[in-house]
Amino acid sequence: xxxxxxxxxxxxxxxxxxxxxxxxxxxxxxxxxxxxxxxxxxxxxxxxxxxxxxxxxxxxxxxxxxxxxxxxxxxxxxxxxxxxxxxxxxxxxxxxxxxxxxxxxxxxxxxxx
Amino acid sequence: xxxxxxxxxxxxxxxxxxxxxxxxxxxxxxxxxxxxxxxxxxxxxxxxxxxxxxxxxxxxxxxxxxxxxxxxxxxxxxxxxxxxxxxxxxxxxxxxxxxxxxxxxxxxxxxxxxx
Numbered sequence: 001x002x003x004x005x006x007x008x009x010x011x012x013x014x015x016x017x018x019x020x021x022x023x024x025x026x027x028x029x030x031x032x033x034x035x036x037x038x039x040x041x042x043x044x045x046x047x048x049x050x051x052x053x054x055x056x057x058x059x060x061x062x063x064x065x066x067x068x069x070x071x072x073x074x075x076x077x078x079x080x081x082x083x084x085x086x087x088x089x090x091x092x093x094x095x096x097x098x099x100x101x102x103x104x105x106x107x108x109x110x111x112x113x
Numbered sequence: 114x115x116x117x118x119x120x121x122x123x124x125x126x127x128x129x130x131x132x133x134x135x136x137x138x139x140x141x142x143x144x145x146x147x148x149x150x151x152x153x154x155x156x157x158x159x160x161x162x163x164x165x166x167x168x169x170x171x172x173x174x175x176x177x178x179x180x181x182x183x184x185x186x187x188x189x190x191x192x193x194x195x196x197x198x199x200x201x202x203x204x205x206x207x208x209x210x211x212x213x214x215x216x217x218x219x220x221x222x223x224x225x226x227x228x
């Protein structure tokens with residue numbers, strides 16, 4: 001979706017390294033969701049951010065929402081092969097409602113042991 | 114508890130045929146949404162149903178239709194299949210209408226190949 005840009009498109013890191021994935025919106029964000037997907041499979045919910053400046057963590061994954069920049073970042077600390085997959089951000093835009101999320105194109109993460 | 118279940122997991126059809134995909138939401142969830150994910154892209158919203166009524170529709174042609182049953186399960190129908198309909202079709206369920214800040218739970222999807 002051009003309304004939601006993810007960067008980078010793909011990322012290859014060595015196990016143990018930190019990494020950041022960004023998600024930038026061209027429209028006002030009401031909520032921002034992060035999902036992880038294994039190739040050809042369903043989406044696994046990671047985190048949901050509701051307010052500007054909000055930061056959430058789960059295990060070694062931290063996500064932040066910058067309301068001013070309409071941008072979210074997902075940071076993985078000390079990456080492991082189990083972190084490999086496709087990371088998708090999904091936006092709940094202020095002008096819509098319901099479970100109609102607009103997704104970015106995803107970031108393919110490879111973690112080499 | 115069972116998660117969102119979708120059937121079949123894989124399907125191969127030829128151009129012009131019709132296909133029906135099925136989804137059972139998590140027990141107690143009343144809202145079902147359908148998404149299409151073409152290879153290399155993020156999922157795109159197709160429909161949302163709540164209490165058997167269509168509550169949202171994405172930018173898809175009329176060849177795509179859906180319905181929700183009294184037990185909250187749902188079917189997605191696609192008529193006159195085109196090669197471009199080849200994709201992973203994802204079903205997501207949520208507790209209520211999916212209003213703000215509700216978590217969407219996704220199934221594993223149905224991989225549709227149109228030859």
